[in-house]
Amino acid sequence: MKQISLFVVLVATLLISGCNCKPQECPASALDVIMSRTSIRNFTGDPVSKEQLEVLLKAGMAAPTAMNVQPWRFVVVTDKDKIAEVFGAGPRSGMFTTAGAVIVVCGQTTMMMRPFGQPDAPETEVPNKFWFEDCSAAAENILLAATAEGLGAVWTAGYPAEERIAPIAAALGIPAGVVPLCIIPVGIPAENPTPKDKWKPENIHWEQW
Amino acid sequence: MKQISLFVVLVATLLISGCNCKPQECPASALDVIMSRTSIRNFTGDPVSKEQLEVLLKAGMAAPTAMNVQPWRFVVVTDKDKIAEVFGAGPRSGMFTTAGAVIVVCGQTTMMMRPFGQPDAPETEVPNKFWFEDCSAAAENILLAATAEGLGAVWTAGYPAEERIAPIAAALGIPAGVVPLCIIPVGIPAENPTPKDKWKPENIHWEQW
Numbered sequence: 001m002k003q004i005s006l007f008v009v010l011v012a013t014l015l016i017s018g019c020n021c022k023p024q025e026c027p028a029s030a031l032d033v034i035m036s037r038t039s040i041r042n043f044t045g046d047p048v049s050k051e052q053l054e055v056l057l058k059a060g061m062a063a064p065t066a067m068n069v070q071p072w073r074f075v076v077v078t079d080k081d082k083i084a085e086v087f088g089a090g091p092r093s094g095m096f097t098t099a100g101a102v103i104v105v106c107g108q109t110t111m112m113m114r115p116f117g118q119p120d121a122p123e124t125e126v127p128n129k130f131w132f133e134d135c136s137a138a139a140e141n142i143l144l145a146a147t148a149e150g151l152g153a154v155w156t157a158g159y160p161a162e163e164r165i166a167p168i169a170a171a172l173g174i175p176a177g178v179v180p181l182c183i184i185p186v187g188i189p190a191e192n193p194t195p196k197d198k199w200k201p202e203n204i205h206w207e208q209w
Numbered sequence: 210m211k212q213i214s215l216f217v218v219l220v221a222t223l224l225i226s227g228c229n230c231k232p233q234e235c236p237a238s239a240l241d242v243i244m245s246r247t248s249i250r251n252f253t254g255d256p257v258s259k260e261q262l263e264v265l266l267k268a269g270m271a272a273p274t275a276m277n278v279q280p281w282r283f284v285v286v287t288d289k290d291k292i293a294e295v296f297g298a299g300p301r302s303g304m305f306t307t308a309g310a311v312i313v314v315c316g317q318t319t320m321m322m323r324p325f326g327q328p329d330a331p332e333t334e335v336p337n338k339f340w341f342e343d344c345s346a347a348a349e350n351i352l353l354a355a356t357a358e359g360l361g362a363v364w365t366a367g368y369p370a371e372e373r374i375a376p377i378a379a380a381l382g383i384p385a386g387v388v389p390l391c392i393i394p395v396g397i398p399a400e401n402p403t404p405k406d407k408w409k410p411e412n413i414h415w416e417q418w
Contacts, residue, residue: 003242026235030242030357034268034350059243061407063349065366070407100404129369133390136345137364140272143346144353146241155273155346159340173418182342198270198279198285205284207291209382 030193031084033148038195040152041095043187047078048100052149056103056186059145063137066130069111072138075104075180084173087183095154099185100118104168105139106178107131132159135181142184152189242357247404249361250304252396256287259310261358265312265395268354275339278320281347284313284381284389295380296392304363308394313367313377314348315387316340341346341368344390351393361398367391 028036044074057074065071077083078101096102109131112123139155146153158165158180165180174180237245266283274280286292287310296305305311318340321332348364355362367374367389374389383389 018325023388024233024235026233027238027240029236030239030353031236031241031264032269034354035271037271038294039273055240057413058408059240061409061412062244062246062404064248065245066354066366068405070409070412073412073414075418077416079416130366132341133345133348133368136342137349139342139347140346143273144239145243157275157339159342172414175418178418195271196277200270200279203270203279203282204266205381207286207288209284209384209387 011110020191028148029037030144033144036195037069037144037147038193039154040187040189040191040193041092041154041185042190043095043098043100043152043185044190046188048151048186048188050078052151053078053101053103053186054084055149056142056145056151059141060105060138063134065134065137065150066128067111069128069131069134070107071111071131072135073106073108073178074173075106077102077104077172086168087185095156096185098190099187101185103142103184103186104172105135105181105184106174106175107135107159108178112178131179132181139182139184146186152185152191153184153186156183156185221349227244234397239353239358242353245404246353246356247402248363249398249400249402250301250363250394251336251399252304252307252309252361252394253398253399254307255309257360257395257397259287261308261360262287262312262395265351265354267361269314269347272343272350274343274346275337276320278337278340278343280317280320280337280340280380281344282315282317282387284383286311286313286381295377296394300417304365305394307399308396310395312351312393312395313381313383314344314351314390314393315383316344316368316390317387340388348391348393355395360395361400362393362395365392365394 054078077086084097085100087102109128110125111128113126114121114123143153143155168180261286286295292311293306296311318337319334320337322335323330323332352362352364377389
């Protein structure tokens, strides 16, 4: 009888202690976020906090840049009236007017450099041939960070479509030499589309084309 | 005495069952990977498996592209002799010759399109103005996926530096109309540099430049 009660206590204790062992909740892995990111073009209209926007911008600024120039500049619009005024025209304006914020990813197209092999020479302003690649990497990081934060976002075209970027640059006071690469509305998703499967092994050439 | 033995069994059982309740290991979150990614230029020389390379290429092909054109093409070189032959010249060739693989991220610079508003018209080949942005987003995804997989990688410049891309395109048989955007050596890291802190609030303009 005492052996049975000992056994019951043992099993009960195991069961109870087992119940306390909750599985830990993991945040989505980087690969999950990369594979599940998709363009969101409908938002609830709710605002996105400055803290969340700064998480996205930090992610953007963590991208690699040629010669560590960090050519990116960001204009972030959160004011609803201003979003409607600057981005609210055109057939697909709903993705802007329902967003909580719009991030304009810009690039400084020149950089300061010394002539090669002349460390004592003064720096001069030269074209940065790689600004659009660096800023594209930053934009992708912003989209991924938005996904990781449970926000939605979509990359909409800027450079080199002059007809798109000229009015935005004018409205936001973006100076000469700084070019809007892309315009990213960010918000609380009001849709849940399935990510496209774009895996095509035929786009890979092993060892030689 | 029996109460004591019961108590001992109870405590022992709790301790033993507690030991089984290991904290679950979470993979690094997307934000952790974005913020900890850094350029790796020294590798052990060990190979990288085709399976791992395909994880990276899947991540690359998950990037967004303008009009869903998916202009990316990848040439992946894993043969050590070929890596040395194609990428082994120049002052910083060690990052290629110690790598397990080299991924050349290329872009198709044209696309097939119908004239706007003419769904029955035949498709014609037109320039794709956004190929280098799409391929840059793919390259960033590849770098992040490499970090997530415990591999190292670095974005090295291709387009628009003609002197860099012409010999690579020739050696790999990359056809006209396809341009190497960047060249990414991938391998097992032989260094562990601290990621740069590139957060600069002065690069953000709120509401207006």
